Amino acid sequence: MFEAQNLRLTKQRQIILDELRKVISHPTADEIYQMVRKRMPKISLGTVYRNLEIMSDCGIIQKLDVGGTQKRFDGTVENHYHIRCVECNKVADIEMKPNHKVDSEAQKMTSFEVLRHRLEFMGICPGCKGTGNNKGRKNKAS
Numbered sequence: 585m586f587e588a589q590n591l592r593l594t595k596q597r598q599i600i601l602d603e604l605r606k607v608i609s610h611p612t613a614d615e616i617y618q619m620v621r622k623r624m625p626k627i628s629l630g631t632v633y634r635n636l637e638i639m640s641d642c643g644i645i646q647k648l649d650v651g652g653t654q655k656r657f658d659g660t661v662e663n664h665y666h667i668r669c670v671e672c673n674k675v676a677d678i679e680m681k682p683n684h685k686v687d688s689e690a691q692k693m694t695s696f697e698v699l700r701h702r703l704e705f706m707g708i709c710p711g712c713k714g715t716g717n718n719k720g721r722k723n724k725a726s
């Protein structure tokens with residue numbers, strides 16, 4: 585089924601997918617690269633990046649267009665909502681049922697066939713909020 589020259593790529597892809605699905609942190613490509621490198625020391629950032637793009641194009645993973653400077657990736661492709669910390673840019677999932685009513689409402693108001701919607705909440709995460717000594721309040725997370 586798989587052609588021989590694709591086999592290696594497929595294995596890399598599988599490991600990238602494994603690592604991404606292990607975490608709930610919605611890592612950036614750089615962070616995924618750091619995780620994958622522990623298992624495949626020879627892999628390059630470019631390869632990781634390319635595979636992430638291919639997998640998100642195929643719908644195996646989700647690319648998040650949330651605020652912040654770097655793209656983040658999500659191993660969960662089912663529609664779910666996110667909340668982002670405006671201080672440290674951390675992205676977390678919200679266990680909230682997607683509201684499909686807004687899809688049909690949006691469809692009624694436009695001539696589009698609405699497929700899905702995205703919703704991003706913004707807030708301050710416990711780590712940034714709870715410190716009281718302003719330790720978490722820095723503009724650059726890294």
Ligand SMILES: [Zn+2]
Pocket residue numbers: 669670671672673674708709710711712713720
């Ligand atoms: Zn935060």
Ligand SMILES: [Zn+2]
Pocket residue numbers: 610658660664665666676677
């Ligand atoms: Zn998510």
